[in-house]
Amino acid sequence: MFNLHSLPLPVLGAPMAGGVSTPELAAAVSSAGGLGFLAAGYKSADAVREQILRTRSLTGAGFGVNLFVPDHANTYAANTCAAAEADRKLAAALAFRDRLAAGTGLEPGHPNPDDDDGWPAKLDLVLQEQPAVVSFTFGLPDAAVLAELAGRDICTVITVTDPDEARAAAGAGARVLCVQGPGAGGHRGTLDSAKAPGDVPLDELLRGIAEVSDLPLVAAGGIAAPSDAAAALACGATAVQVGTLLLLSPEAGTSPVHRLALREAALGSRWQETSLTRAFSGRPARGLTNEFMRTYPDAPDAYPYINQITGPLRAAAAAEGNPDGVSLWAGTGYRQVSGDAAGIIVRRLAGVGDREY
Numbered sequence: 098m099f100n101l102h103s104l105p106l107p108v109l110g111a112p113m114a115g116g117v118s119t120p121e122l123a124a125a126v127s128s129a130g131g132l133g134f135l136a137a138g139y140k141s142a143d144a145v146r147e148q149i150l151r152t153r154s155l156t157g158a159g160f161g162v163n164l165f166v167p168d169h170a171n172t173y174a175a176n177t178c179a180a181a182e183a184d185r186k187l188a189a190a191l192a193f194r195d196r197l198a199a200g201t202g203l204e205p206g207h208p209n210p211d212d213d214d215g216w217p218a219k220l221d222l223v224l225q226e227q228p229a230v231v232s233f234t235f236g237l238p239d240a241a242v243l244a245e246l247a248g249r250d251i252c253t254v255i256t257v258t259d260p261d262e263a264r265a266a267a268g269a270g271a272r273v274l275c276v277q278g279p280g281a282g283g284h285r286g287t288l289d290s291a292k293a294p295g296d297v298p299l300d301e302l303l304r305g306i307a308e309v310s311d312l313p314l315v316a317a318g319g320i321a322a323p324s325d326a327a328a329a330l331a332c333g334a335t336a337v338q339v340g341t342l343l344l345l346s347p348e349a350g351t352s353p354v355h356r357l358a359l360r361e362a363a364l365g366s367r368w369q370e371t372s373l374t375r376a377f378s379g380r381p382a383r384g385l386t387n388e389f390m391r392t393y394p395d396a397p398d399a400y401p402y403i404n405q406i407t408g409p410l411r412a413a414a415a416a417e418g419n420p421d422g423v424s425l426w427a428g429t430g431y432r433q434v435s436g437d438a439a440g441i442i443v444r445r446l447a448g449v450g451d452r453e454y
């Protein structure tokens with residue numbers, strides 16, 4: 098089974114759903130000595146299979162696949178799958194839909210309670226394809242699922258954001274914990290979406306989680322320089338996971354409108370801050386603060402419905418090249434983004450030089 102301690106470089110390329118993670122990006126990170134990831138979220142199982150095969154054609158090194166845990170399969174927040182809670186989410190999402198329609202004059206999407214992000218098909222897929230690592234976010238799968246994956250020699254990782262979640266993930270049989278701090282770009286991986294995400298700084302969080310679990314830890318969130326990586330390793334992490342820093346790499350599938358905003362943000366010419374929002378998806382996520390986030394600061398806790406509802410609005414804004422209507426996910430390290438190749442970024446973070454390898 099994959100062993101985090103045996104990675105040539107202690108750097109994971111974060112899974113980034115929504116088109117950012119590509120086979121080229123995952124392969125570049127793994128070939129450089131880190132661990133690249135594919136992001137299965139929002140994709141069909143067939144599309145993920147194609148990406149796995151393509152990644153294998155690009156690198157002989159191992160890589161990971163990341164899955165979203167739907168509410169009904171989340172054993173941590175059992176209340177999020179209770180019928181009354183599902184009804185509450187749906188009602189809140191429909192009210193938000195009305196507000197969006199009135200506010201934008203556009204036709205939002207419809208909430209779809211049957212959409213579980215292809216959970217059973219994706220579990221079958223990873224059991225068949227056996228990537229070196231399978232990581233989960235948004236929830237804690239049943240211990241039997243983690244045991245089945247381990248039985249196929251697959252290393253399982255759970256994203257956690259506080260010591261209580263870490264204890265629960267370790268108890269369910271996770272092999273590695275991805276400790277996500279408050280600076281992380283994109284969605285917070287809180288195991289209970291109703292919970293306000295914590296703001297304990299990453300180094301403190303790592304020390305707190307190391308006290309309750311002996312599992313290897315991956316530190317994520319705001320890792321933007323070799324000194325950040327070194328500090329996380331000094332606080333007990335075995336490796337770091339980096340997302341935002343890779344967004345402008347040529348291998349990433351980041352959209353043109355997102356790239357442009359990130360370049361402007363890095364130059365300091367626009368987008369002076371990031372903030373947390375539920376406005377795009379119904380789950381808290383960090384991005385460059387734009388007009389849509391400012392207009393809907395009180396969007397409800399109703400993932401994935403809000404994501405489904407805002408889908409057509411985001412697509413229309415992206416087609417127009419309008420950065421104020423799309424999610425511009427970015428962590429607090431966004432000023433350090435560069436257009437360097439992913440392998441160079443990984444090597445630089447690990448402190449082994451930034452020349453072509």
Ligand SMILES: Cc1cc2nc3c(=O)[nH]c(=O)nc-3n(C[C@H](O)[C@H](O)[C@H](O)COP(=O)(O)O)c2cc1C
Binds near residue numbers: 163319429
């Ligand atoms: C654009 C984007 C998409 C993301 N998508 C996912 C995802 O699909 N699954 C996941 O576990 N984490 C996802 N994340 C969170 C990352 O795994 C990681 O926690 C975060 O990027 C680390 O913080 P950083 O962005 O400051 O490096 C995403 C992050 C970004 C920036």
